[in-house]
Amino acid sequence: MYRVDSSKAEEFIHHGEITASLAYAAENAGNRPLLESILRKAEEGRGLTHREALLLLDTRDEELTERMFALARRIKEHIYGNRIVMFAPLYLSNYCVNGCVYCPYHLKNKHIPRRKLTQEEIRREVTALQDMGHKRLALEAGEDPRNNPLEYILESIDTIYSIRHRNGAIRRVNVNIAATTVENYRRLRDAGIGTYILFQETYDKAAYEALHPTGPKSDYAYHTEAMDRAMQGGIDDVGIGVLFGLTDCRYDFTGLLMHAEHLEAVYGVGPHTISVPRICPADDIDTAAFPNAVSDELFRRIVAVLRIAVPYTGMIVSTRESQRSREQVLELGISQISGGSRTGVGGYAAGEEEASHASAQFDVSDTRTLDQIVGWLVGLGYIPSFCTACYREGRTGDRFMQLAKQGKIADCCSPNALMTLKEYLTDYASEATRRAGEELIARELLRLPNERVREITARRLKAIAEGERDFRF
Template identity: 55%
Template sequence: MTASSNFDIDETPILASLAAGAASAAPGSAQVREILAKARELKGISADEIVPLMNLRDPELIDELFASARFVKDAIYGKRLVIFAPLYVSNLCANECSYCAFRKRNKEVVRRALDQDEIARETRMLIDQGHKRILLVAGESYPTRGLDYILDAIDTVYSVKHGKGEIRRVNVNIAPLSVEEFARLKEAKIGTYQIFQETYHHETYRQVHTSGAKTNYQWRLQAIDRAMSAGIDDCGVGVLFGLADWRFDLLALMQHIGHLEATFGVGPHTISVPRIEPATGSSFATLPPHAVSDEDFRKIVAILRIAVPYTGIIMSTRENAEMRRETFALGVSQISGGSRTNPGGYAEAAREDMSQFSLGDHRTLDEVVQDVARLGYIPSFCTGCYRLGRTGADFMDIARPGEIKQHCDPNAASTFQEYLSDYASPEARALGEQAIAAFIDGMEPTPARYSRVMVDKVRQGKRDVYR
């Protein structure tokens, strides 16, 4: 498969849909309920069907939207919540992005790029927390060796065997690459390649990206095409909500997803939904031009969940604990925990003057795990699909008919048990053991049988048990 060289977001139908929605009366209950009934068939809904949902103002119909999102989330993902942590290796950047603390001309940020020994030290700290998967993040400028610096960092993370654990999967959020460079990234055995368009609105994009390679809208937009052409079939996309009208960006995101599905037969593996948060040296981030309210943010998560039911939705620690809790049921399937967004932040300390943005959730991973378990969810540290080749279209072939639970539920139980046995506080262990028992009791007979066997193996001392 070769990369598409001319894909672009067509704003005309998006603007027409937004104008029609603004000019019309609030969507009627019959229309909305017909759309929600279709959503419960777990096959997604179209961009045209999203428009009435974005314009909902009736509290009763909004509650029905949320109920439908909860139904879809439970049917596809059940009570699993995948856990990861970001590992920032550098805050060097050659771009000038008005909303980001890492922007090139920001004199208020202390710059740092970790060397490989420091990356190994950060990795050991993450392992000591109990993490098994990380998202490696760097500003869009690398010290001395360019992309080789990132490839060396990935090798370093994988090489660390520490205490009772190791990082089993490295996902990557770095600057767009050429097809040839993406092929090298694939050879490094990454999991998911993640990149945010930030905003799909062309004029807004131009206004907030004023210098550096990131000013090239199409080069960034077509990065996923190049990554998939290079064989990286698990890719993640995202919007930084607050730069442009969230309704525009949501419809443009669906257009992008449609392009990927038509071109490669599979859409994004994950969608991230960050809102702009304050950032050192950025007055723009403190007062974003299109700030998204909490109510609209819940709608964004719920609409995405029913529109692309088999795609993971990622919620970072930008959001506070309360918002994270609320969105678990509405559609979020992956969360970070115990996060730091500055290079060296795990081994040393969190520093606002080195961080990309302000965190909303400062809790430790153990505290997050306790909270998740109390809510009836199972924190999953699973990386089995990556290592067994269940990625891209192969993953979707299992996910769409609902068969993925046969694998993911037992893997969630065994990896959570591993966390409880090796890293959890006594309180988290007690809560977690109860949560695992309830989780397995609620499974169908076959995955329940696998789960009990796998969990028992972990309790007897075996590690990295997955299927």
């Protein structure tokens, strides 16, 4: 039985409901009146059900598709404006006991050099990241209770938060580690993490079990119910995602939205972020073995419909995607991107040449530096934001969602984005990026609708130029 509020994975991600939804969408792909009514509902900005979203994803009507893309742009602009939040992944260890067939960290891979960072090596990595200008990290580690116990993760978080280098500081640490217990999620919460991130990879249970033949991750229910345990452990910002291309993307698209609906129904808070990675080449991984590859055009549709269906959520695209691909989806709903990323353990302190031979989890398509990406975003009219204010001001969970759903989060985010960009331009940017960024700040400052906020922001921007740091609304 399908039950959105069930505590059991196979009931809130119900195979029968997904297959029925797929059949319903196929039967109604040409039902223009129905599609029109769904678009009218979507224009209200309150989201769509998984069936309604799937119908939009499947439509091939060019006019409706363009209207859908235009709506995704408007919703993104209304809730998130033209801000793009910047972050970087930090890989702590590639030791892993799982047998995931799509990941080079799998236990049987004897090509990849295994490595785990010491606390001193973490300090060097974080110092290098601070020298780039990053303020927000996503911690990554393979699942290995002996090499990567939770105690190691917690110690690493403490180390990261303790480092102050010149004007650098990591102000938010998000964590992407294996599913764990409610008690361990409480310990992560108490360590001051931002968002807990865990990708489902695929919601198709049969495919999931085939893709995860060995190791703790092979337990579909335990993995799928992880976000419930995280919420029960007091982590109210969680991030979900699938690895598009492992199986039928329409099945996983539907399951992803059902997961968001479940969290909303049970906890009153949907996912803080949704990530949309696609399968890509990596050591010991032949992407030809995965015939369900997602084309660029279909990828754009997925991003646009997710933005319409879950308007409040942050959407993340990584350096798996090329510059061209990222540019295409930025306007359709993406609100966070990584920059200057290294996907190997120890890749930042090692430098680009050495890092390219490091033990990477996946190949990076967008290899530009953070400064180049910031300059590129500014040139496109976006505000690269290094803001971490909501997490530090307690605007998480339902408090954040209430503001986001009402379109009011921009009242805080826009000035914070401008101030953190000013910090970046002052401390780290190249001359060309700095000039372009200053011009953008001057224009965007005038667009702040609240006169008092605009005046305070102007004063703080001046103070940042004079050496002060870390202002926030």
